[in-house]
Amino acid sequence: MMERIQYRALLRECQDKLFKKGETVTAEELGMYSLVRPEIKVGYWWGTWKLGSRNALLCYDPNGKFDNPIYWIDLENMNSSAQILDKIFDTVSKNWVTADVLANLLWALEDIFDPQRNICAGGADLTFDAETHLTNLSDNSN
Structure with missing residues (x-):
């Protein structure tokens, strides 16, 4: 399972793309985000x-x-x-x-x-x- 730090980095990357840069987040990126939430x-x-x-x-x-x-x-x-x-x-x-x-x-x-x-x-x-x-x-x- 992905480490919590990697999860946080991925989450921040998606947030930066969406909110700071106005870029699109791919379905793959969103899928990774939902799969790596820490247990x-x-x-x-x-x-x-x-x-x-x-x-x-x-x-x-x-x-x-x-x-x-x-x-x-x-x-x-x-x-x-x-x-x-x-x-x-x-x-x-x-x-x-x-x-x-x-x-x-x-x-x-x-x-x-x-x-x-x-x-x-x-x-x-x-x-x-x-x-x-x-x-x-x-x-x-x-």
């Missing part, structure tokens, strides 16, 4: 964030060992874009947050929830059941 499961990590506890918690450990995380985000209660934004801005207010920590949190939430498809497509706040979504992720990781 998210317990233990997946983004920098110093790690998905744990049956997909219900996103844990932060500045040491990256995850044996004693200092911060947790309960993912099961993120049922709207407002709830996700609230948690992002709550996290930003912590004195240990750096640009890298925040960027990795955003990548984690994007990978886990695919918000533009599931939560806020086209700017609309969609009804979303995070617990069911996370259960489906867990079921697909076996």
Whole structure:
């Protein structure tokens, strides 16, 4: 399977073509994008964030060992874009947050929830059941 970094590079390339350069993205490129989306499961990590506890918690450990995380985000209660934004801005207010920590949190939430498809497509706040979504992720990781 394609590495997450390659996936991000391919996604950015398609976005650059479409939005910055006004170029056409081929069906092959779009197909590659849909095929390489990372498979998210317990233990997946983004920098110093790690998905744990049956997909219900996103844990932060500045040491990256995850044996004693200092911060947790309960993912099961993120049922709207407002709830996700609230948690992002709550996290930003912590004195240990750096640009890298925040960027990795955003990548984690994007990978886990695919918000533009599931939560806020086209700017609309969609009804979303995070617990069911996370259960489906867990079921697909076996």
